[in-house]
Amino acid sequence: MAKEYRTxxxxxxxxxxxxxxxxxxxxxxxxxxxRIQGTKCAGCGRVYVPARSFCxxxxxxxxxxxxxxxxxxxxxxxxVREKYLGQVQEPPYVVALIQLDGSDCGFSHFIGxxxxxxxxxxxxxxxxxxxxxAVWSPVRNADIRDITCFVPVE
Amino acid sequence: MGNAxxxxxxxxxxxxxxxxxxxxxxxxxxxxxxxxxAGITLKDIDGIVLGTMPSMMEGVSSTHFYxxxxxxxxxxPVLKVETCGSTGQSIGHCGFFWVASGMADIVLVVGSxxxxxGDGQATMTTVFxxxxxxxxxxxxxxxxxMQSMEWMYRFKIPEEKGxxxxxxxxxxxxxNAMDNPHAHIRTRVTMEDVKNARIITYPVRLLDxxxxxxxxxxxxxxxGEKARKICRKPAWIKGLGFRGEEFFYGESDKAIWMSxxxxxxxxxxxxxxxxxxxxxxxxxxxxxxxxQEMIFxxxxxxxxxxxxxxxxxxxxxxxxxxxxxxPSGGTLCSNPIGATGLIRLAEAALQVxxxxxxxxxxxxxxxxxxxxxxxxxxxxxxxxxxEL
Numbered sequence: 209m210a211k212e213y214r215t216x217x218x219x220x221x222x223x224x225x226x227x228x229x230x231x232x233x234x235x236x237x238x239x240x241x242x243r244i245q246g247t248k249c250a251g252c253g254r255v256y257v258p259a260r261s262f263c264x265x266x267x268x269x270x271x272x273x274x275x276x277x278x279x280x281x282x283x284x285x286x287x288v289r290e291k292y293l294g295q296v297q298e299p300p301y302v303v304a305l306i307q308l309d310g311s312d313c314g315f316s317h318f319i320g321x322x323x324x325x326x327x328x329x330x331x332x333x334x335x336x337x338x339x340x341x342a343v344w345s346p347v348r349n350a351d352i353r354d355i356t357c358f359v360p361v362e
Numbered sequence: 363m364g365n366a367x368x369x370x371x372x373x374x375x376x377x378x379x380x381x382x383x384x385x386x387x388x389x390x391x392x393x394x395x396x397x398x399x400a401g402i403t404l405k406d407i408d409g410i411v412l413g414t415m416p417s418m419m420e421g422v423s424s425t426h427f428y429x430x431x432x433x434x435x436x437x438x439p440v441l442k443v444e445t446c447g448s449t450g451q452s453i454g455h456c457g458f459f460w461v462a463s464g465m466a467d468i469v470l471v472v473g474s475x476x477x478x479x480g481d482g483q484a485t486m487t488t489v490f491x492x493x494x495x496x497x498x499x500x501x502x503x504x505x506x507x508m509q510s511m512e513w514m515y516r517f518k519i520p521e522e523k524g525x526x527x528x529x530x531x532x533x534x535x536x537x538n539a540m541d542n543p544h545a546h547i548r549t550r551v552t553m554e555d556v557k558n559a560r561i562i563t564y565p566v567r568l569l570d571x572x573x574x575x576x577x578x579x580x581x582x583x584x585x586g587e588k589a590r591k592i593c594r595k596p597a598w599i600k601g602l603g604f605r606g607e608e609f610f611y612g613e614s615d616k617a618i619w620m621s622x623x624x625x626x627x628x629x630x631x632x633x634x635x636x637x638x639x640x641x642x643x644x645x646x647x648x649x650x651x652x653x654q655e656m657i658f659x660x661x662x663x664x665x666x667x668x669x670x671x672x673x674x675x676x677x678x679x680x681x682x683x684x685x686x687x688x689p690s691g692g693t694l695c696s697n698p699i700g701a702t703g704l705i706r707l708a709e710a711a712l713q714v715x716x717x718x719x720x721x722x723x724x725x726x727x728x729x730x731x732x733x734x735x736x737x738x739x740x741x742x743x744x745x746x747x748x749e750l
Binding site: 264318338 | 375381382419479481482487492494495497498500503508509511512515562563609610611
């Protein structure tokens with residue numbers, strides 16, 4: 209059926225220049241200096257990382273900045289085996305939600321620092337609740353990859 | 363709830379790889395089928411609601427222009443609504459709101475997607491913010507798998523048990539799709555096939571994941587008065603609920619999932635449902651991932667938290683079980699995303715009007731339909747019944 213009718217190839221490529229604003233500029237300036245910063249809601253007391261300009265629950269401005277530790281625990285993870293357009297790492301690699309010590313939410317990042325082809329080691333190291341710490345990139349550009357990945361703490 | 367509203371007609375395309383038609387012709391196929399089913403013409407339609415995924419999915423922006431003639435909207439009011447995967451429920455709700463408000467008598471609702479034309483995973487990755495999360499998105503499977511892992515950890519569900527139950531869900535959805543002439547994937551699979559399929563995002567394997575489909579669905583909503591006049595057996599809207607939560611994936615509890623739980627609870631309140639497992643006759647759940655289907659069972663009150671795998675393993679949700687889920691083969695076997703949530707509603711309407719053909723659940727009178735959208739962020743539920 210498909211053979212009978214034509215298709216036409218066309219690629220759409222569009223450039224964007226995204227504004228980060230005051231709060232997220234400060235967050236990424238902090239990463240460049242080796243600091244992970246959150247903001248604390250004066251209403252409910254939750255600490256958000258990445259920092260937020262307002263509390264999504266209370267809808268009030270979050271004006272108090274706090275440093276959180278570059279370490280925390282794994283909330284959940286998965287091993288990505290599939291390729292797709294725009295991926296920044298070649299599969300296989302591990303993505304995870306990490307609750308940084310001193311924060312009240314999950315932070316998305318890579319987990320690495322060991323051989324992913326060994327399934328036994330993978331499951332042993334990646335237990336939900338396991339401790340991990342940040343590995344800082346030698347080159348920093350004030351973006352999310354100023355942290356290379358998180359690695360398990362033995 | 364507003365004025366009484368009923369569904370008087372539904373239409374679906376054959377879903378799958380539809381390179382035999384251009385996108386507007388695909389849409390027209392569903393619209394024509396719905397008009398025929400209702401026994402009315404475009405002249406009877408007062409307004410049109412449509413929805414799709416983000417424009418990048420097919421590379422044509424603002425498709426209400428592209429589809430204007432195909433939907434029969436020339437000279438009529440048009441509303442476009444877009445909430446990612448939950449679009450199909452959102453447009454259904456808008457059709458309901460328009461008629462229930464008394465501002466229109468008959469409204470045509472159209473959902474569509476032509477996923478074979480673009481890059482589905484790359485498009486869905488653009489739903490994530492560009493600064494913090496997109497780098498780690500891994501398309502839809504990455505997040506839905508992490509959610510499933512968190513759920514299994516929270517409720518101490520052993521990996522093997524989760525795997526077994528998810529494989530059962532894959533097998534039963536594929537079995538059900540054999541009865542559905544519209545379904546994209548119509549192939550039987552075995553437990554071994556599912557467990558040995560290649561890993562996409564561990565522990566999720568290829569047969570735990572929906573296909574990328576082309577397809578469209580149209581549903582016609584009418585006032586109670588018009589429905590009684592035009593339609594021998596309308597499907598009445600009994601209740602609906604929609605909830606959203608925070609954008610950043612790590613900021614809300616996806617193992618409990620407030621938006622799914624509260625959307626269903628709201629719909630149950632309106633429909634007067636207290637015990638969904640006992641009172642519902644059939645459910646069409648948005649299930650692009652086998653593991654995630656189990657989280658929905660718990661959010662919708664079909665079983666206690668953490669016990670969905672036990673209920674799956676004892677056959678509660680099979681076609682001949684206590685509450686059949688996705689007798690159409692579900693999203694797992696057809697997923698033209700912008701249409702999918704509306705297909706769930708259309709299938710629920712077919713069930714309560716006895717028009718579901720080989721996939722009919724005998725005597726079904728009350729049905730739940732559902733869709734989920736974004737990074738686990740939005741959930742919508744609509745309940746239909748054979749009686750007002």
